[in-house]
Structure formats: structure tokens, C-alpha cells
Amino acid sequence: xxxxxxxxxxxxxxxxxxxxxxxxxxxxxxxxxxxxxxxxxxxxxxxxxxxxxxxxxxxxxxxxxxxxxxxxxxxxxxxxxxxxxxxxxxxxxxxxxxxxxxxxxxxxxxxxxxxxxxxxxxxxxxxxxx
Numbered sequence: 001x002x003x004x005x006x007x008x009x010x011x012x013x014x015x016x017x018x019x020x021x022x023x024x025x026x027x028x029x030x031x032x033x034x035x036x037x038x039x040x041x042x043x044x045x046x047x048x049x050x051x052x053x054x055x056x057x058x059x060x061x062x063x064x065x066x067x068x069x070x071x072x073x074x075x076x077x078x079x080x081x082x083x084x085x086x087x088x089x090x091x092x093x094x095x096x097x098x099x100x101x102x103x104x105x106x107x108x109x110x111x112x113x114x115x116x117x118x119x120x121x122x123x124x125x126x127x128x129x130x
Contacts, residue, residue, distance in 0.1 A: 002026060002113035006037045008056075008121050016067055017054060019044075024113055030097060031107040033119060034090060035083040042079035049074040056095065056121060057085045096122045 003022035009015055021040055028036070034056075041055045053059055054068040059077050062069040087107060089095055097104050098120040099111045111117070 003116045004033070004113055005116070005118040006040075006121065007118055008123070011122055011124070018118075026113055027110045028113060029107065030090075030099075030104050030109050030111060031087065033111060034086050034097070034107075037119075037121075038083040038086050039079045042077045042082055046076045046079075049076050053077065055082065056123075057082060057089050093124060095124055098122070 001023045002025075003020050004024055005018055005020045007015060007018035019040065021036060024036075038056055045053055045055070051071050051074050052065070052068050053062065053071055058064055058069045059071060059082065062071050064070075090097065090107065100117055104111065111119075
């Protein structure tokens with residue numbers, strides 16, 4: 001069963017963080033992969049809640065920091081709510097997702113997970129005055 005590495009990068013290609021999830025089916029949709037990623041990162045946070053959350057999207061009532069989000073107080077997060085926010089962010093070009101060497105653009109697109117691929121997430125920052 002395949003394993004997938006989820007990696008965050010800056011727009012210039014600098015690696016920020018990564019983690020791996022094993023035991024996956026041979027193919028999954030982009031939607032399923034985004035939801036899986038969010039579920040895993042929220043589960044890791046909820047196992048030991050702290051004020052800083054390092055995840056794909058900003059939790060409600062959190063402040064954006066360099067490479068993460070600052071919660072007002074340590075708390076557990078709802079992975080389904082975070083996953084819904086992540087789907088909307090993907091659709092609104094809040095981040096790009098690369099599977100191998102190509103950008104995926106549709107939530108229903110299937111990704112072949114044979115060969116233990118690396119999925120790269122690049123958060124996009126809106127330009128001021130643009």
C-alpha cells in the first residue's frame with residue numbers, strides 16, 4: 001500500500017515542513033488527499049494542543065504568523081471544519097498542489113499514488129494593491 005509525503009514549500013521552492021502517511025489506496029482524488037492531509041495535521045495538533053498550529057489553512061480566530069498560525073489559547077480543532085476551509089482555499093487559489101512535477105487543478109482529479117509520491121503544497125499570498 002502506498003505512502004504519500006505531504007510537503008509545504010515557499011513559492012521559491014524552499015521546503016518548510018513535511019510528513020508522511022502510509023497505507024493508502026493506489027489512487028485518491030485531490031479532494032480526498034487534501035482532507036486526509038488536514039485530518040492528519042489536526043490529529044497531531046489535537047494530541048497535544050498548543051497555541052501554535054502548523055497547518056494548511058488558518059483556524060478560526062487565529063492570527064497568521066510566519067509558517068503557521070497563533071491561536072488565542074491552546075485548543076482542539078475540528079478537522080472537518082478545517083478540511084472544508086482547505087477545499088475552499090484550493091478552489092480560491094489560496095494554495096497550489098503539485099503531484100509529482102505537475103500542478104493539479106480540480107478537486108475531483110485522481111492522483112496515482114503508486115511509487116510513494118510527494119505532494120507539494122505552496123501557499124499563495126495576495127499582493128497588496130494588485
